[in-house]
Amino acid sequence: MSEDHTLSGLPGRVIYDEIVLARAPWSHVVRQGETLRIVDLEGNQAVDFLVYSLADDAERYSFQDTITAQKNIYLRTGSILRSTEGRPMMTIAATSVAYHDTIGGACSCESNTLRYGHHTRAQHACVDNFLLANAAYGRSKRDMTPNINFFMNVPVEADGTLGIVDGISAPGLYVDLRAEMDVTVVVSNCPQINNPCNGFNPTPVRMIVVA
């Protein structure tokens, strides 16, 4: 059996391994102590990411609590993803990308009309994917909150100017997330084609869970 380089460094036995199609939603329960690896298969593919407590899904990811606890807007190895109650939900145990975004939020049909024009209103967007994936758990728009964008690059300049710019990821780069509580991870494999977050070409990603 040949070794799969994509699995190197993972702490445990693989219990889940799937490809998420370009532009598709995805969700999965990750138990405390398990690690989820997201692999950017073809490079610079934004993975919009939310996480909810399995026991009580009114407790969910909070980008503001996450930024405040680490006093930094970028997510790097060691960053702890915090909930609306300030509790650790997942930890970035490792990543081969320098930093990830959590201030840019998700693209939506509505925000696309602002950023690019009303001709983009009918294009598929991350909020649609989140709504679709969350519907399976009885959640709705009320349960949406600004998310993480793994493999997405949003620099902030001295005067506050920010923007989604060319990515710093590459084929095969990854992020490992260790669950600190039982959680439901909800992902939109970003379908955006109007900015460089996916290199203007949405591509698949791979999801691996080890226990």
Add this chain to the structure above:
Amino acid sequence: MTSSSTSTPGAARDHARAMAGTRVEAMPTIPATSATDLPDGVEAKAVIWDETLAAGGYGSRRLNRGARLRLTDLYGDACVSMLAFNAEQTVERLNVADTLKVQWNAYLGAGRLLLSDMGRVMFSVVEDAAGGHDALCGASNTVGYGDGQDFASRPTARERFLLALARYGLGRRDVHPCINWFKAVAIADDGATELQVGPFAPGRFVTLRAEMDVIIVLANCPHVLDPRDYTVTPVRATAWRGLPTPEDDPIRNATPEGLRAFQNVEDYLAR
């Protein structure tokens, strides 16, 4: 049996009624049109809300499209965390990430818009004499202050939000990321957040214009990154009637993204 001033219903009624006319700092002006010391050019008859929120206090109000809201940092150390909802359908709310991303900037100030998660402008910042605010750090919570519950002496913004929202039938699922007025947070080159703690000069203010019918929730609690022991001072909220934003408004037309946010509100209101 000893008698006291509240030993019978009638005596208790007299005791209660004797409190009428008591003045404290943190209270609403009723009627709002009796408010004094108003912003330049604002007539008393146009005032629809005037209330001072205590250190650690909170308030909430529905504001119709065109209304102006001025927040005044009376003593220079206020920190006003704010939530905003569409008054018609509260499932539409302020989206901090879209607010920053769509305007290509991480900081708030005069001329900036607050955007909803439906691609619409909720508020314009029409005046800003405060010199910096914060859209990144969120509400203080009991993680920072162990006795931060509403019934304790040092309530936190998240607890205040929950108490205010309960009155609309809303709860934990509705506490979305907030804006903190009056406490600037700068972002360093490496992404580090740097709070300007204060205190600042008294009387700083920010004036907002409602661009749709909204419900706002305000919590005046220490900034979540404030390293001092629980420190915050009272804030005054004053709102008055105003005309909806006209088509030639300079803020409406300042950027193509912002203009489309106004057009989306106008489209939503076409009935």
